[in-house]
Amino acid sequence: MQISYVMISLGDNMKKNFFLILFSIILGIAFTFFVLNKENIYAKGNYQVYAFLIGTYASIDEGKKVMEKLPSSILVENADGYSIYGAIYKDADIINKMVLYFTKKNIDVYLININTSKDFYQKLDNFEKLVTKCEEEIIYDKINQSILKLYGEEINHV
Numbered sequence: 001m002q003i004s005y006v007m008i009s010l011g012d013n014m015k016k017n018f019f020l021i022l023f024s025i026i027l028g029i030a031f032t033f034f035v036l037n038k039e040n041i042y043a044k045g046n047y048q049v050y051a052f053l054i055g056t057y058a059s060i061d062e063g064k065k066v067m068e069k070l071p072s073s074i075l076v077e078n079a080d081g082y083s084i085y086g087a088i089y090k091d092a093d094i095i096n097k098m099v100l101y102f103t104k105k106n107i108d109v110y111l112i113n114i115n116t117s118k119d120f121y122q123k124l125d126n127f128e129k130l131v132t133k134c135e136e137e138i139i140y141d142k143i144n145q146s147i148l149k150l151y152g153e154e155i156n157h158v
Contacts, residue, residue, distance in 0.1 A: 073085060116151070130143055
């Protein structure tokens with residue numbers, strides 16, 4: 001009778017160990033899934049592009065006055081007040097081309113990083129292809145207007 005008691009006792013320990021190991025594995029998988037999913041949430045919104053900042057103004061009225069002279073621009077509310085963007089791009093060659101374009105028009109621009117959605121980031125590719133193929137600078141304003149309109153819809157601008 002002693003022997004059967006020992007075997008039953010060993011069987012109970014094995015069951016406990018098995019469930020403890022199984023619980024640890026499930027807990028590890030759940031924790032890993034949570035951590036990886038949390039990182040993906042942050043990665044989803046991290047699509048950086050460059051905005052061509054023309055100026056930042058304390059009041060909306062000041063910003064709108066300047067925008068009257070720049071029809072292909074957008075007024076965006078931010079922590080510093082109201083900023084005017086003249087263009088948004090991500091490709092380095094196109095950025096250089098646009099800096100030259102704004103310089104020819106005597107418009108000072110400053111490049112700043114902004115985050116956009118994945119959808120906007122992908123649509124920006126199509127506009128950049130147009131700029132690459134386009135030889136006439138007159139079309140740049142139309143392309144910039146389209147990009148800024150799309151961006152405005154994304155952020156519900158002022």
